[in-house]
Amino acid sequence: MxxxxxxxxxxxxxxxxxxxxxxxxxxxxxxxxxxxxxxxxxxxxxxxxxxxxxxxxxxxxxxxxxxxxxxxxxxxxxxxxxxxxxxxxxxxxxxxxxxxxxxxxxxxxxxxxxxxxxxxxxxxxxxxxxxxxxxxxxxxxxxxxxxxxxxxxxxxxxxxxxxxxxxxxxxxxxxxxxxxxxxxxxxxxxxxxxxxxxxxxxxxxxxxxxxxxxxxxxxxxxxxxxxxxxxxxxxxxxxxxxxxxxxxxxxxxxxxxxxxxxxxxxxxxxxxxxxxxxxxxxxxxxxxxxxxxxxxxxxxxxxxxxxxEVSPPVSEADELKDIYAPAPSPIPPVAGAATHDKRFIDAISEGLDQAMVQYPNLILMGQDIAEYGGAFKITDGFVARYGKERVRNTPLCESAIVGAGLGLSLMGYKSMVEMQFADFVTCGFNQIVNNLAKIHYRWGQTADVVVRLPAGAGVGAGPFHSQSNEAWFTHVPGLKIVYPATPADAKGLLLAAFADPNPVLYFEHKALYRSISGPVPEAPYTIEIGKANLIQTGDDISIITYGAGVHWALEYSKQHPQLSIHILDLRTLLPLDYEAIREAVTATGKVLILHEDTLTGGLGGEISAWIAEHCFALLDAPVMRCAGLDTPVPFAASLEKNFLAKTRMHQYIEQLANY
Incomplete structure (x- = not known):
C-alpha cells in the first residue's frame, strides 16, 4: 500500500x-x-x-x-x-x-x-x-x-x-x-x-x-x-x-x-x-x-x-414534551384592523407572500412553482419579487426535496415544500414520517419545514389527484397537521406553520380555492395550531368536521332551520383540540363526525373512540361517522358525487335526530 x-x-x-x-x-x-x-x-x-x-x-x-x-x-x-x-x-x-x-x-x-x-x-x-x-x-x-x-x-x-x-x-x-x-x-x-x-x-x-x-x-x-x-x-x-x-x-x-x-x-x-x-x-x-x-x-x-453513573428515572412527561420543539405564542389580528375579502386561494398566496417578507431565510421549493407560479398559480409573481434562489423549481423528486428542507433547517433556514397534489406525497412519505417527524424527539434537532398539500375531491380529477390523505399522517408523533376551511384560517394557519419550528403538513382543499371567499385581515397574524374553531352553536346535533366538511355542514344547517346544529371546525388534526371536542359533545349529546376521507381508517374513528372513552356519560346516541366511500376517488362526476360524504349526510343526521 x-x-x-x-x-x-x-x-x-x-x-x-x-x-x-x-x-x-x-x-x-x-x-x-x-x-x-x-x-x-x-x-x-x-x-x-x-x-x-x-x-x-x-x-x-x-x-x-x-x-x-x-x-x-x-x-x-x-x-x-x-x-x-x-x-x-x-x-x-x-x-x-x-x-x-x-x-x-x-x-x-x-x-x-x-x-x-x-x-x-x-x-x-x-x-x-x-x-x-x-x-x-x-x-x-x-x-x-x-x-x-x-x-x-x-x-x-x-x-x-x-x-x-x-x-x-x-x-x-x-x-x-x-x-x-x-x-x-x-x-x-x-x-x-x-x-x-x-x-x-x-x-x-x-x-x-x-x-x-x-x-x-x-x-x-x-x-x-x-x-x-x-x-x-x-x-x-x-x-x-x-x-x-x-x-x-x-x-x-x-x-x-x-x-x-x-x-x-x-x-x-x-x-x-x-x-x-x-x-x-x-x-x-x-x-x-x-x-x-x-x-x-x-x-x-x-x-x-x-x-x-446512574441513569435518571423514566419520565412520561419528558417523553411527551420532547415530541415537539416549543412553538411561539399566536399573534391574533389586531382588533378593528383592516380586512379585505379574499378567495381561499388568494388568502394562501397572501400568507405565503407575507411569510417571505417576515422570514428572509424562508426558501420555497416545488415543481413548477417559479416562473410558472405553481399548478394553481399560488406563487405567481414570486420569482420577480424574491428571486430564483428563494423560489426554486425542483426536479420530480418529492423525497429529495423534503430531505433538502430538513438540511436547510439544520443550517437555520425555513423551507416550504409544495406537493403539486397531496396524492404525490407518497413519494416523500419516508422523509416526512421517519426524518422530519422524529428528529426532535431523537436528538433535539428541529425540522422547520412546511409541506403544502393541495387535497380533496369535487373537481373531477380522478383517483390520483383527489385524495384526502391526511389520516395517513395523524398517526405520526412529531408532525403537526392543519386543514383550514376559511380564507381567514388559511392565511392565519399558514403563517402559524411558518412561525412553528416543527414540521407542519398544511392541507388545502382544491375545491375551496376559488369557490369560497371571506374577510381576511390585511396585516400578518397567526392562528394557534391545535385550537379548533366553533363555527356555530346548537342544541340538537353536533357536527365535528374540517376542510370542505365545514361548508357542507353550514349548507345543511341553512337548508334545515328546524334543526339546531352545533358545528365545530377542528382546523388542526394533530394535535387535536380535545377540550373543544368535549364541549361539542356536551352541547347536544348527539355527535356526527364528518370528513371527506374514506370511512375506514379515517380520523373520525379516532375521534369517536376518544369520545366513547372520555365522554360516554354525555352521549344521548351512538357517535356516528359520515365519510367518503371506501373506494378510490372516481373520475366521472356522478361517481365522484356518490363517493363524497356530503351525499349521505342527511340520512345520518335524521338517524341521530330520531334516536
Whole structure:
C-alpha cells in the first residue's frame, strides 16, 4: 500500500495514527462488553476506519457530516466524549438521544454530525439542503454524506445526486463499498463495473479510491472539497473496502468466502499505516505499544466512569414534551384592523407572500412553482419579487426535496415544500414520517419545514389527484397537521406553520380555492395550531368536521332551520383540540363526525373512540361517522358525487335526530 505524504508534517502523521487507532480500540472494547451483555447490539466498522477518519480529518469541524452505522471514526475524530457515546450505545438517558435511539442513529449540532435513520438513503438529500444553505450564505463549505454500496440501489440516491447536480451544490457523496449489504453481495446490487461510473450520468466528477489507505482517503476528500467549491459541483467518491465482521455481530459472516476475508485482512488500514510510520522512523514497536496502551487506558477510564453513573428515572412527561420543539405564542389580528375579502386561494398566496417578507431565510421549493407560479398559480409573481434562489423549481423528486428542507433547517433556514397534489406525497412519505417527524424527539434537532398539500375531491380529477390523505399522517408523533376551511384560517394557519419550528403538513382543499371567499385581515397574524374553531352553536346535533366538511355542514344547517346544529371546525388534526371536542359533545349529546376521507381508517374513528372513552356519560346516541366511500376517488362526476360524504349526510343526521 503506497502512502502519499504530500505536505503532512511528522506531528500530523502521528496525530492521524492515533485518530485511526482510537476507534479500533473502542470497538474492541465494545465487542467485549457486548459479550458481557453491557451493550445490546453493535455494528462493526473494523477494517473500514480509514474512510471515516480520513474524511473527517479532511474537513473543517463546522462542515456537516452525515455518517452511517460503521463510521465510529467520524464521531471520535470530531472528539465526541466517549463517556456520553457509551451511554448512547447502552440506551441510557444520559446518551446523546436520551435512550431513544440505538448505536449511531443520532446527531449533534455541536459536532456538526447529522444522525442517520435505518432507511440509509435519506441522509443524502439532507446533505443537499445543507450545501444549498452554504451556497445561499456564500460560504466556502461542503457537506459530506456517507452511503454504502447497497444504499446506492435506493431511489433516494438518484434523487439526491440529481438535485445536487441540477442545483450545482458543493456536496461530497461518499460510497463505502464494503462488498456486502447485510448478506447481499455487490453482484446482486448493481451491474456497472464500478459505482463511480454513475457520476458521469449526473454530470459530476467521480473518484475511486482505496478506502483502506488513510492518506489516500484524506487527499481525495481534500481534492473533492477543492473541486466542489471551485466548480460549485457535487463529487461522487467510491471508497473500496471490506466489512470484516457481520452486518451486526449476531448475523456473522458465514456467507463470506474465507479466502475473501483473508485477502482483505492483509489490507488492514491500521497495520499498513503503522508500517508506513515505521518506514519513516517516526515510531517503532515500543512506541506503537505505548500509544495503544495509553489509548486503552483512556478508553477504560471513560467506560468505567460511564458504567458507574446512574441513569435518571423514566419520565412520561419528558417523553411527551420532547415530541415537539416549543412553538411561539399566536399573534391574533389586531382588533378593528383592516380586512379585505379574499378567495381561499388568494388568502394562501397572501400568507405565503407575507411569510417571505417576515422570514428572509424562508426558501420555497416545488415543481413548477417559479416562473410558472405553481399548478394553481399560488406563487405567481414570486420569482420577480424574491428571486430564483428563494423560489426554486425542483426536479420530480418529492423525497429529495423534503430531505433538502430538513438540511436547510439544520443550517437555520425555513423551507416550504409544495406537493403539486397531496396524492404525490407518497413519494416523500419516508422523509416526512421517519426524518422530519422524529428528529426532535431523537436528538433535539428541529425540522422547520412546511409541506403544502393541495387535497380533496369535487373537481373531477380522478383517483390520483383527489385524495384526502391526511389520516395517513395523524398517526405520526412529531408532525403537526392543519386543514383550514376559511380564507381567514388559511392565511392565519399558514403563517402559524411558518412561525412553528416543527414540521407542519398544511392541507388545502382544491375545491375551496376559488369557490369560497371571506374577510381576511390585511396585516400578518397567526392562528394557534391545535385550537379548533366553533363555527356555530346548537342544541340538537353536533357536527365535528374540517376542510370542505365545514361548508357542507353550514349548507345543511341553512337548508334545515328546524334543526339546531352545533358545528365545530377542528382546523388542526394533530394535535387535536380535545377540550373543544368535549364541549361539542356536551352541547347536544348527539355527535356526527364528518370528513371527506374514506370511512375506514379515517380520523373520525379516532375521534369517536376518544369520545366513547372520555365522554360516554354525555352521549344521548351512538357517535356516528359520515365519510367518503371506501373506494378510490372516481373520475366521472356522478361517481365522484356518490363517493363524497356530503351525499349521505342527511340520512345520518335524521338517524341521530330520531334516536
Amino acid at each position: 503506497y502512502f502519499e505524504r504530500a505536505h503532512i508534517s511528522d506531528g500530523e502523521l502521528l496525530a492521524f495514527y492515533k485518530a485511526l487507532l482510537y476507534p479500533r480500540l473502542v470497538e474492541e472494547k465494545m465487542l467485549l462488553l457486548l459479550r458481557q451483555g453491557k451493550v445490546s447490539k453493535w455494528f462493526s466498522g473494523i477494517g473500514q476506519e480509514a474512510i471515516a477518519v480520513g474524511a473527517t480529518l479532511a474537513l473543517d469541524n463546522d462542515e456537516w457530516i452525515l455518517p452511517l452505522h460503521r463510521n465510529l471514526g467520524v464521531f471520535t475524530a470530531r472528539q465526541m466524549p466517549l463517556q456520553q457515546l457509551f451511554h448512547q450505545w447502552q440506551g441510557s438517558p444520559l446518551g446523546f438521544s436520551k435512550g431513544r435511539e440505538r448505536s449511531f442513529h443520532f446527531g449533534s449540532r455541536q459536532h456538526h454530525i447529522c444522525g442517520m435513520i435505518s432507511h440509509l438513503g435519506p441522509q443524502l438529500s439532507i446533505a443537499d439542503g445543507i450545501s444549498l444553505a452554504h451556497k445561499l450564505k456564500k460560504e466556502d463549505k461542503v457537506s459530506l454524506a456517507f452511503t454504502g454500496e447497497g444504499g446506492t440501489s435506493e431511489g433516494e440516491f438518484h434523487e439526491a445526486l440529481n438535485v445536487a447536480a441540477v442545483w450545482d451544490l458543493p456536496v461530497i457523496f461518499l460510497i463505502e463499498n464494503n462488498g456486502y449489504g447485510l448478506s447481499t453481495p455487490v453482484e446482486e446490487q448493481y451491474r456497472c463495473e464500478q459505482l463511480v461510473q454513475r457520476a458521469a450520468g449526473y454530470g459530476m466528477r467521480g473518484m475511486r479510491i482505496n478506502g483502506n489507505n488513510l492518506l489516500e482517503v484524506y487527499h481525495a476528500i481534500k481534492e473533492a472539497k477543492r473541486h466542489a467549491l471551485h466548480e460549485q459541483q457535487p463529487v461522487l467518491i467510491e471508497a473500496m473496502t471490506f466489512r470484516m465482521r457481520g452486518h451486526e455481530e449476531a448475523s456473522g459472516t458465514k456467507y463470506v468466502p474465507p479466502a475473501l476475508l483473508e485477502e482483505w485482512a492483509r489490507q488492514d488500514p491500521i497495520q499498513h499505516f503503522e508500517g508506513f510510520l515505521q518506514f519513516l522512523q517516526l515510531i517503532n514497536e515500543e512506541g506503537i505499544h505505548d500509544i495503544r496502551e495509553a489509548l486503552k487506558h483512556e478508553i477504560d477510564r471513560e467506560i468505567n466512569t460511564a458504567l458507574a
